[in-house]
Amino acid sequence: MRNRPIPEATVARLPVYLQALLSLAEDRRQMTVSSDELAQMAGVNAAKVRKDLSYLGSYGTRGVGYDVEYLLYQITRELGLTQDLPAAIIGLGNLGRALASFKGFAERGFKISALFDVDDSVVGTNVGRIKVRHLDDLKDIVAEEGVVIGIIATPPAPAQLVAERLADAGIKSILNFAPAVVKVPPDVTVRKVDLSIELQILSFYQQRNQAIATAREASRRLGTSDPSPQARRPH
Amino acid sequence: MRNRPIPEATVARLPVYLQALLSLAEDRRQMTVSSDELAQMAGVNAAKVRKDLSYLGSYGTRGVGYDVEYLLYQITRELGLTQDLPAAIIGLGNLGRALASFKGFAERGFKISALFDVDDSVVGTNVGRIKVRHLDDLKDIVAEEGVVIGIIATPPAPAQLVAERLADAGIKSILNFAPAVVKVPPDVTVRKVDLSIELQILSFYQQRNQAIATAREASRRLGTSDPSPQARRPH
DNA sequence: ACGCGCTTGTGACCTAAATCACAAAGTCTG
DNA sequence: CAGACTTTGTGATTTAGGTCACAAGCGCGT
Ligand SMILES: NC(=O)c1ccc[n+]([C@@H]2O[C@H](COP(=O)([O-])OP(=O)(O)OC[C@H]3O[C@@H](n4cnc5c(N)ncnc54)[C@H](O)[C@@H]3O)[C@@H](O)[C@H]2O)c1
Ligand SMILES: NC(=O)c1ccc[n+]([C@@H]2O[C@H](COP(=O)([O-])OP(=O)(O)OC[C@H]3O[C@@H](n4cnc5c(N)ncnc54)[C@H](O)[C@@H]3O)[C@@H](O)[C@H]2O)c1
Numbered sequence A, B: 001m002r003n004r005p006i007p008e009a010t011v012a013r014l015p016v017y018l019q020a021l022l023s024l025a026e027d028r029r030q031m032t033v034s035s036d037e038l039a040q041m042a043g044v045n046a047a048k049v050r051k052d053l054s055y056l057g058s059y060g061t062r063g064v065g066y067d068v069e070y071l072l073y074q075i076t077r078e079l080g081l082t083q084d085l086p087a088a089i090i091g092l093g094n095l096g097r098a099l100a101s102f103k104g105f106a107e108r109g110f111k112i113s114a115l116f117d118v119d120d121s122v123v124g125t126n127v128g129r130i131k132v133r134h135l136d137d138l139k140d141i142v143a144e145e146g147v148v149i150g151i152i153a154t155p156p157a158p159a160q161l162v163a164e165r166l167a168d169a170g171i172k173s174i175l176n177f178a179p180a181v182v183k184v185p186p187d188v189t190v191r192k193v194d195l196s197i198e199l200q201i202l203s204f205y206q207q208r209n210q211a212i213a214t215a216r217e218a219s220r221r222l223g224t225s226d227p228s229p230q231a232r233r234p235h
Numbered sequence C: 001a002c003g004c005g006c007t008t009g010t011g012a013c014c015t016a017a018a019t020c021a022c023a024a025a026g027t028c029t030g
Numbered sequence D: 001c002a003g004a005c006t007t008t009g010t011g012a013t014t015t016a017g018g019t020c021a022c023a024a025g026c027g028c029g030t
Helices: A008-026 A035-042 A046-054 A068-078 A094-100 A103-108 A135-145 A159-168 A195-222 B008-026 B035-042 B046-054 B068-078 B094-100 B103-108 B135-145 B159-168 B195-222
Strands: A065-067 A085-090 A110-117 A130-134 A149-152 A173-176 A189-192 B065-067 B085-090 B110-117 B130-134 B149-152 B173-176 B189-192
Touching (some): A008 A035, A085 A094, A085 A135, A085 B195, A094 A110, A103 B195, A110 A135, A130 A135, A135 A159, A149 A159, A149 B195, A159 A173, A195 B103, A195 B149, B008 B035, B008 B068, B035 B046, B035 B065, B065 B068, B085 B094, B085 B135, B103 B110, B149 B159, B159 B173
Parallel strands (some): A085 A149, A149 A173, B110 B130, B149 B173
16 A cells, blocks of 8 residues: 555645644643544544555554554654745735734744735835845745745735746745636646635535525425425535 | 536636636626636636536537626526625634735625624724624624624634534534634534645645655666656646 | 454445547638 | 538546445453
């Protein structure tokens, strides 16, 4: 099973297990954890946990479970979080500032090492400990600080340009908060986080469930049964 | 094809098409759009666009494409965005404030109608136009304002409690920014947005690609060819 | 040493989604 | 109005992922 490529879906869940393991490691009561417990904590099912972990290797002990510390280390290593990765934020508006002053990244393997904007009233000011630099200095400072992750928090319009600058500066990993699709060279990975999209998805299920409830209510009054048999839940 | 339940994956893409269509509708040059153009803009392939749209109905014209305005309306309707949905934010720290003062929600179908916190130095203050209320008043104010979406922006520890309060107040849709898995009754939908997880996923691919590049480099120097044949790209 | 209960690791199976590929239906041109 | 050209809509096929179910492995008690 080992050395098979790790499925994308599994990669996306490893951080969730990591989080769970961290909280177990904190209160030192539990040296070991079963796939079942971990599944509970991560909100998935136990078979999935076991299969996911089996891609990393046979780190469990039958009849016992997984050693918390050891598994923690293995996942950390697999995710490449053994040392803090330097990240840069581009665009220091509402969101960029919130991200920049967020203390939680450090304990999860990241370090905000540089900030960039183009607005003269922002460039040169400090946000937290770090001075905001002009976007034109991106390439130099990325090289200087060894930045490997770029976080786009500009308005949507300049997002494409910013992504290109990042790619040009040698950055291969981009997290994009702007509601815009950005195109990058094939060796660059972009992940998009769009809060409005998340809300719109919620809206869809909200409306659908409401429609189902309404239909059921109506049919109840009419004395018929089961108005729409496709009443499945999301997720 | 109509009246088949819309696949989850399709629902997640509809907002992306919506965004693309909005930008087309703005510059009024194009009355119509082909699946190919839309695919380009949304960053997916054309067949997927057509299949996705076909779940909504046959709104296209062969040889021509889709009418921008009409499609815009149909997607808006399908997502339940015909009127602004009232949302509440719980937890007005860095992130909560950024969200509360974000102007972009209105134009995407949402309205921040209430704010909640428990910290005495925050409760009673105004953020933007809205006064921050105490979490204990949640149920009343949710009923009063007709809030249907809850946005959790508290630290992870109280997230579960907040989710329960939201569910108790009758809210069926929750967007959770806290890095914690929350359990809710089966009729409530939760979506989680975890920035650290996104960064950790990027970290994984970053490291993997780097490892591949290093291996290739090593083998190049040694004069051998193709060190690891499983050099597939993420996504 | 041995059997019992617990838990992993994984093949087999099932479901959802992505992709392919092409007939059907339209536009446009001369 | 025929024929070339576009583009949709959708069955068929492939791929990825989720779930099931159980043999194999381990610890512990006796
Ligand atoms: N604030 C939120 O809560 C929120 C919520 C959802 C989505 N977003 C998205 O996140 C992004 C940022 O939101 P915001 O509220 O912080 O916006 P904002 O307008 O407050 O800040 C944008 C910042 O980007 C800077 N900027 C503009 N062009 C730039 C460029 N070419 N290079 C570098 N910097 C540039 C501006 O000077 C400004 O400081 C937007 O795309 C927005 O749609 C924000
Ligand atoms: N700030 C960021 O950029 C960022 C990035 C990633 C993740 N997050 C996550 O988002 C959440 C919020 O982050 P933040 O930086 O705004 O934190 P913060 O500490 O600045 O703010 C948290 C707010 O929640 C309030 N609060 C605490 N307990 C509460 C309760 N029981 N009910 C209501 N309100 C309560 C606090 O009074 C405070 O105002 C955290 O879980 C954090 O991990 C934030």
